[in-house]
Amino acid sequence: MCRQDGSAKDVSRLLANAPSNWGRWGDQDEVGSLNFLTNAEVLRGVRSVRQGKVFTCGEIIGDPRGDPLWPGRAPARRETTIDKQSYVRGDMPSLPGGAEFTDDRIEMFLQGSTQFDALGHVWYDDQLWNGYPASDTNGGMKKASILPIAQRGIVGRGVLLDMAAHKGKKHLEKGDLLTLEDLLACAARQGVEIEKHDILCLRTGFLQLLHVQGAERFYENFVEPGLTYSAELVDWFHEREIPCLSTDTISNETELDPAIGVQIPLHCALMRNLGIAFNEICNFEELVEDCHADGQWDFLYAAAPLKVSEATGAPVNVLAIK
Structure with a gap:
């Protein structure tokens, strides 16, 4: 996801006065803002x-129509190792x-489908x-890997906004860019x-356009839509104590913020500094259709990525229960 283009040196100045949750849950914490999801918050989600x-x-892994992937990542490869022919041949x-x-077996990028990032x-x-x-x-993540998040699980009240x-x-x-004002206006609408929490x-x-446009057109001049950085947006996430941001895009934010010329500033401000878990490449199409039909936009959100040791992310199938 990261591109070495020299812009990283600007992140420090951009976020010099940004809020941080470092040390809030002790100097050994590896799940960050997921600590906000207490037993009481799980029960609030259940309600x-x-x-x-x-x-x-x-998303479907190994979708015959194509997997939505960050450019440069290879799609999952599933291989049947034993089938009826194995017995017919005498193998x-x-x-x-x-x-x-x-x-069968599979070979894939751990962040090559619906997944959680490690902090x-x-x-x-x-x-x-x-x-x-x-x-x-x-050689593998010794701290802040996906494993502590996978062992904990993510359960609470989810809210879907159809941006x-x-x-x-x-x-x-x-x-297409999204701001804090867009989020609040969409929720009100x-x-x-x-x-809180x-x-x-x-x-x-956006990712559904892959199946509408085809891969060549979809990946041409690839710039994802999504949230764009502002200090007000970061402060809002901090004050609301949002534990997890889940989107149906690959980056959870616009690919390269045009206003500041910095790539993935929200990964830095929200994930790295506030410890907010990022859940990416979801498919909310069936859920959003139902939400429009019945007017209920909140639900019990439940997810647990695969328990992969020392990994930077892992696949997950999110459940939304209304």
Whole structure:
């Protein structure tokens, strides 16, 4: 996701006076703002379950129509290792009693589908979340990896904002920007309040254009739509104590902030400094259709990425239960 273009040196100046949660939960913390999701917050999320509807918000891994990926990442490769032909050829004997089975394996980028970032995924000034040294990423993440997040799980009250509909579009397009004012206006229009400790979910519809436009057009001059940096936006996330930002884009923010010329400033300000968990590449299409139909925009959000040791991220299938 990061591009070495010399802009990183500007992040320190940009965020010199930005809020930080370092040390808030001790000098060994590795889950950051997920600490806000206490037992009481889980129960608050449960109170959002009023209809018993269940939605899964993960993209298909190995989708024959194409996987939404950051340019340069290879799609997942699934390979069948044992099937009926294995027995016909004599490669595999039937099990005692006559039963047979099939098996397969997969090779993929851990951030090559719907996934959570580890808090140490992005850094500047040679320090990860909570002040851990960037050298802790060498050969595998020794601190602030995905494993502590995976072991903890993420459960609370989720709120979905349909940012595309708010902008009068079916899908946001390349370069469309979202501000704090957009978030608040969209919530007001939908009649939902973003409360303290809510898991904020943003639907742009952008990644679905891959299947509409085809890969060549979709990835040409690739610039994702999304949130754009402002000090007011960062302060709002800090004051609201948002534990997790979940979107249906690859970066959870616009690819290169045009106003400041810095790439992924919100990864730095929200994830690295505030410890906010980033859940990316979700598919909210079925959920958003239902929310428009019944007017309920809050739900129980539940997710647990795969428990991968020393990893910088891991796949997840998010559940939204209304």
